[in-house]
Amino acid sequence: MSMPESRYVAVLLLMTLALPAAAAGGKIAGPNLGQVLPNTEAALPYPSIYPDGRGLPAGHGNAVDGRKVYDAQCTACHGSAGRGGSGGQLISHGPLTGPEPDPAVDNYWPFATTLFDFTRRAMPMTAPGTLSNDEVYAVTAYLLNLSGVIGENDDINAETLPKIRMPNRDGFVWIDVPKSPR
Amino acid sequence: MTRRKKISTPTIPTGVAPGANPSGLNRRAFLQGGLALTAATTGGKLSAAEPPLPWLHTPGAPLTNYGQPSEQERKVIRWITPNRQVPGNGVSWTPLHELEGIITPSGLHFERHHNGVPQIPADQHRLLVHGLTQRALSFSIADLLRYPLRTRLAFIECGGNSNAGWNLEPLQTKAGYLHGMASCSEWTGVPLSTILDEAGVAPEARWLVLEGADAIAMNVSLPLHKATDDCLLALYQNGERLRPENGYPLRLLVPGWEGVLNVKWLRRIELSREPVMARNETSRYTELQPDGKARQFTFVMGVKSLITTPSPGAVLSRGLHELRGLAWSGHGRIKKVEISVNGGKTWTQAELQTPVLPQCFTRFRLPWQWRGQAAVLKSRATDEAGNVQPERTKLIAERGRAGYFHYNAIVAWALDSDGELSHVYA
Numbered sequence: 144m145s146m147p148e149s150r151y152v153a154v155l156l157l158m159t160l161a162l163p164a165a166a167a168g169g170k171i172a173g174p175n176l177g178q179v180l181p182n183t184e185a186a187l188p189y190p191s192i193y194p195d196g197r198g199l200p201a202g203h204g205n206a207v208d209g210r211k212v213y214d215a216q217c218t219a220c221h222g223s224a225g226r227g228g229s230g231g232q233l234i235s236h237g238p239l240t241g242p243e244p245d246p247a248v249d250n251y252w253p254f255a256t257t258l259f260d261f262t263r264r265a266m267p268m269t270a271p272g273t274l275s276n277d278e279v280y281a282v283t284a285y286l287l288n289l290s291g292v293i294g295e296n297d298d299i300n301a302e303t304l305p306k307i308r309m310p311n312r313d314g315f316v317w318i319d320v321p322k323s324p325r
Numbered sequence: 326m327t328r329r330k331k332i333s334t335p336t337i338p339t340g341v342a343p344g345a346n347p348s349g350l351n352r353r354a355f356l357q358g359g360l361a362l363t364a365a366t367t368g369g370k371l372s373a374a375e376p377p378l379p380w381l382h383t384p385g386a387p388l389t390n391y392g393q394p395s396e397q398e399r400k401v402i403r404w405i406t407p408n409r410q411v412p413g414n415g416v417s418w419t420p421l422h423e424l425e426g427i428i429t430p431s432g433l434h435f436e437r438h439h440n441g442v443p444q445i446p447a448d449q450h451r452l453l454v455h456g457l458t459q460r461a462l463s464f465s466i467a468d469l470l471r472y473p474l475r476t477r478l479a480f481i482e483c484g485g486n487s488n489a490g491w492n493l494e495p496l497q498t499k500a501g502y503l504h505g506m507a508s509c510s511e512w513t514g515v516p517l518s519t520i521l522d523e524a525g526v527a528p529e530a531r532w533l534v535l536e537g538a539d540a541i542a543m544n545v546s547l548p549l550h551k552a553t554d555d556c557l558l559a560l561y562q563n564g565e566r567l568r569p570e571n572g573y574p575l576r577l578l579v580p581g582w583e584g585v586l587n588v589k590w591l592r593r594i595e596l597s598r599e600p601v602m603a604r605n606e607t608s609r610y611t612e613l614q615p616d617g618k619a620r621q622f623t624f625v626m627g628v629k630s631l632i633t634t635p636s637p638g639a640v641l642s643r644g645l646h647e648l649r650g651l652a653w654s655g656h657g658r659i660k661k662v663e664i665s666v667n668g669g670k671t672w673t674q675a676e677l678q679t680p681v682l683p684q685c686f687t688r689f690r691l692p693w694q695w696r697g698q699a700a701v702l703k704s705r706a707t708d709e710a711g712n713v714q715p716e717r718t719k720l721i722a723e724r725g726r727a728g729y730f731h732y733n734a735i736v737a738w739a740l741d742s743d744g745e746l747s748h749v750y751a
Contacts, residue, residue, distance in 0.1 A: 173472040173519045177462030183455040187593070189542050191534050191601045220410055229410040239617040244727045246613055254602050261604035265541035268411045268440055272542075315611060315621040320548045 188272065192260040196305030199259065203300035204281025206288035212278045213285050216267045225289055230268065234289045239311070249290030253315055255307040259283045280304070348666050349694035350648075350673040394430075403433055404502045413441025413540070416483075418505035421651060422636035427478070427678065427686040429508035431563050436570050437483050437506065440540035443590055447574040450538065452520075452558070456595035459525030466560070466574045472515040475557060477580070478685045480653045482507035482626045484583040484610050487732040490717065495748040500636035503748065504629075504736070507653065509686035512578045514559035517552050526596055534601045535577060535586070536593040545610075546600035547579065547586050551624070555580050558591070581655030581684035582624040583730075585610055612728030620728070626655035627733035628714050630662050630689070630706035641744040643697050648675070652687045654708035659687040661707050666693060668701035668737065668751045669716070675704070683709075700740040701751045717750055 184190050184198075192198040214223070220230030225248070237245025248258060263279045265271050274282070284299040292307055293299070394401065401424075403417035417436040419429055429435075436442075447466045455461035486506035489496040496503060526549065533552050537543040547556075557578040560566060567573040572589030579586040585605055600606060600622070612620040630652035635641060652659045658681050663672035678688035689704070706714045715723075717734035724731075739749040 171473050171516050171519045176468035177464050177523050180461040180463050183461040191595055194602050244613055253607055257602050257604055257607055271540050315619050317622045318620050319624040320622050
């Protein structure tokens with residue numbers, strides 16, 4: 144019946160090893176298997192792009208070039224000039240209040256950087272991630288021009304894109320988390 | 326709704342003791358009913374011969390490597406609402422009205438994908454943790470499987486679940502196809518805090534930017550306090566490794582918070598000072614209010630319940646029924662569920678299946694004598710934080726109808742005197 148002494152000691156030892164971890168505020172220690180990587184950001188297919196422009200790549204484009212990209216790659220699902228299709232309308236020119244509010248990129252989106260980021264990682268849906276950075280800047284410029292926030296020939300790049308102030312920039316109220324000071 | 330043909334009246338004796346409660350709701354009704362049934366049947370004799378039972382005399386099917394539901398249950402399926410032009414973009418709904426207990430079978434867990442289900446070889450998948458950390462780390466799935474695992478039950482609900490409730494007219498379909506962007510599983514995985522500790526979170530970090538390995542590289546931001554509180558890097562669902570459509574080989578479990586944060590095919594966690602303001606936390610998963618302002622970062626899924634049996638499309642016969650349903654809350658445990666059969670004039674507390682767990686489906690049941698009167702069936706859940714599921718009129722008065730997300734109002738099924746059930750606003 145009795146447990147061989149050496150095994151009993153081993154069990155005790157295991158218990159003492161495990162106990163401090165459990166006692167330290169419920170923290171659960173792991174075996175530290177993560178491989179340390181140098182210079183991670185450079186290797187990412189889609190680095191995060193923040194509203195202040197961090198993460199934006201080199202390249203540029205304007206609405207005139209962007210219209211060509213859009214007509215070739217986007218109209219099938221978003222209609223001509225972003226006015227609707229199976230992928231949803233991108234440009235509404237409608238209200239955000241009243242009986243039929245009509246949110247879209249132009250009147251609802253708070254940040255222009257989001258448009259670059261989402262288009263680059265997700266569009267066109269049949270071949271995501273295939274547009275060059277110049278094409279993404281250009282098609283972003285086209286949609287921003289349709290939104291009425293930039294001119295047709297404005298050059299959009301890592302410098303200029305984050306400076307664009309979207310009309311609904313202050314239209315959002317954070318609910319379940321306090322707004323952190325910027 | 327396609328109204329079904331009326332079913333023929335069953336031959337069960339109707340001499341059932343009426344419930345003490347004038348509405349017919351009585352937790353003891355089944356016991357009384359049972360006694361009445363026994364009394365009525367012992368007097369008779371089994372007259373007709375049993376039909377032949379060939380399976381008593383024929384060897385059955387051979388063993389199988391992986392069991393499937395009975396062929397006769399083939400109607401118990403997810404209902405798919407796809408985008409015709411992009412078939413991997415859409416939703417499939419859990420048939421809540423066909424299920425019992427609290428666990429959703431893995432193959433019936435709802436799906437919301439933006440661009441299809443990636444088929445990822447587990448040995449090629451890596452989880453990258455970087456940004457505001459002391460070191461950038463990469464983990465293989467084999468690495469993660471060696472970490473201390475934790476298991477819990479939790480529902481996952483899409484922020485857009487029940488959105489038909491905002492419609493002007495009640496949509497006529499079954500319970501699961503209105504509210505089945507919610508499912509509940511047992512999840513096993515590595516506490517996210519263990520991995521964050523290993524990377525060494527910088528003191529100025531406040532958010533995690535999460536990214537999936539699907540064909541929109543789905544990205545979204547999660548507050549650090551939630552990540553270190555109770556999130557799991559889930560590897561197993563209901564005892565087996567995740568299904569591809571649930572994020573194989575790795576997904577995040579964010580208990581009680583919007584489904585979109587439970588990133589599937591999780592490949593990257595970036596610690597940051599601020600949210601990244603991704604499309605799925607600005608354009609979507611925000612709720613436009615009547616004043617033109619939008620609610621953003623509404624993470625917690627509100628307290629909700631609905632009767633799943635009977636469900637619209639059912640035709641009831643008179644007599645004893647059990648009203649059954651599900652309740653859940655992102656705020657914690659369900660404290661009580663009340664049922665009304667008169668549109669909310671009076672309420673009776675239902676029995677809760679135990680154990681009642683936080684951020685988990687909770688099954689409720691209540692016997693009901695239906696005597697043929699028109700009725701409006703409702704359930705109303707209250708959670709341990711004191712949140713009470715609101716009436717639809719109240720929710721819409723507060724939020725308008727354009728918010729699309731976070732609809733958690735009381736659900737009403739109307740029973741007409743023919744026993745046909747439909748979805749109503751009442």
